[in-house]
Amino acid sequence: MPGYKLAIDGPAGSGKSTISSLIAKKLGWTHIDTGAMYRAVTLLAIEKGINLNDEASYRFLESSLIHYDSNRIFIDDRDVTEAIRSEAVTHHVSLVSSFPYVRKKLVQLQQRAALNGNIVMDGRDIGTVVLPKADLKIFLTANVEERAKRRFKENVKKGKQAQISQVIEDIVNRDQKDSTRKESPLRKASDAVELDTTYLTIEQVVNKIIELTDKKENNHGV
Numbered sequence: 707m708p709g710y711k712l713a714i715d716g717p718a719g720s721g722k723s724t725i726s727s728l729i730a731k732k733l734g735w736t737h738i739d740t741g742a743m744y745r746a747v748t749l750l751a752i753e754k755g756i757n758l759n760d761e762a763s764y765r766f767l768e769s770s771l772i773h774y775d776s777n778r779i780f781i782d783d784r785d786v787t788e789a790i791r792s793e794a795v796t797h798h799v800s801l802v803s804s805f806p807y808v809r810k811k812l813v814q815l816q817q818r819a820a821l822n823g824n825i826v827m828d829g830r831d832i833g834t835v836v837l838p839k840a841d842l843k844i845f846l847t848a849n850v851e852e853r854a855k856r857r858f859k860e861n862v863k864k865g866k867q868a869q870i871s872q873v874i875e876d877i878v879n880r881d882q883k884d885s886t887r888k889e890s891p892l893r894k895a896s897d898a899v900e901l902d903t904t905y906l907t908i909e910q911v912v913n914k915i916i917e918l919t920d921k922k923e924n925n926h927g928v
């Protein structure tokens with residue numbers, strides 16, 4: 707695996723994608739948002755009208771390419787970056803991502819995408835399953851009120867209406883499903899560095915992770 711591999715995991719709203727994207731921009735690395743990939747599968751499943759509870763119905767993945775590139779997510783050549791943020795997708799994505807078949811397919815794509823170059827990959831199982839040999843693993847946390855506040859602000863910016871109590875409920879539900887599912891649940895890898903971002907700004911988190919990346923890079927030569 708030539709190149710530096712940085713794995714960033716954490717629960718919904720912990721800032722993974724924003725932070726990963728900023729780190730990638732600052733360092734000139736490639737960012738891969740694996741949550742966006744699970745969302746793309748969910749969108750496609752809804753569009754196809756399959757029975758979302760039936761794992762065998764997801765065989766359509768044999769002939770669809772889910773691809774993340776330069777902050778955009780594609781199904782084949784179709785850009786679905788905005789469409790994957792819909793309420794329907796957010797509501798069903800934990801179910802869709804719980805199926806071993808779906809995970810196997812996406813993990814294959816993610817590992818292939820990370821083969822070459824310097825990569826920042828964010829998700830729920832990057833340090834534990836997708837890149838178990840990553841050079842640095844970060845596990846981001848923040849208390850649920852703070853995470854809900856961040857999501858709420860994002861929603862308002864995008865012109866979406868939502869009650870903060872509803873956002874908290876969605877986050878708690880998703881955390882519960884993502885961390886208790888049988889297949890690759892959300893879990894901190896034993897060798898991951900845990901960073902509580904509740905009282906930190908985005909800039910502080912980005913700088914802290916870059917600092918840790920530098921240390922690890924320097925250690926390589928020792």
Ligand code: DC
Pocket residue numbers: 718719740741742744745799800803828829830831832880884
């Ligand atoms: O990061 P996000 O909220 O956009 O992710 C959406 C969902 O995808 C999340 O609720 C769980 C699932 N997911 C996963 O199971 N494994 C990953 N590596 C990334 C996301």
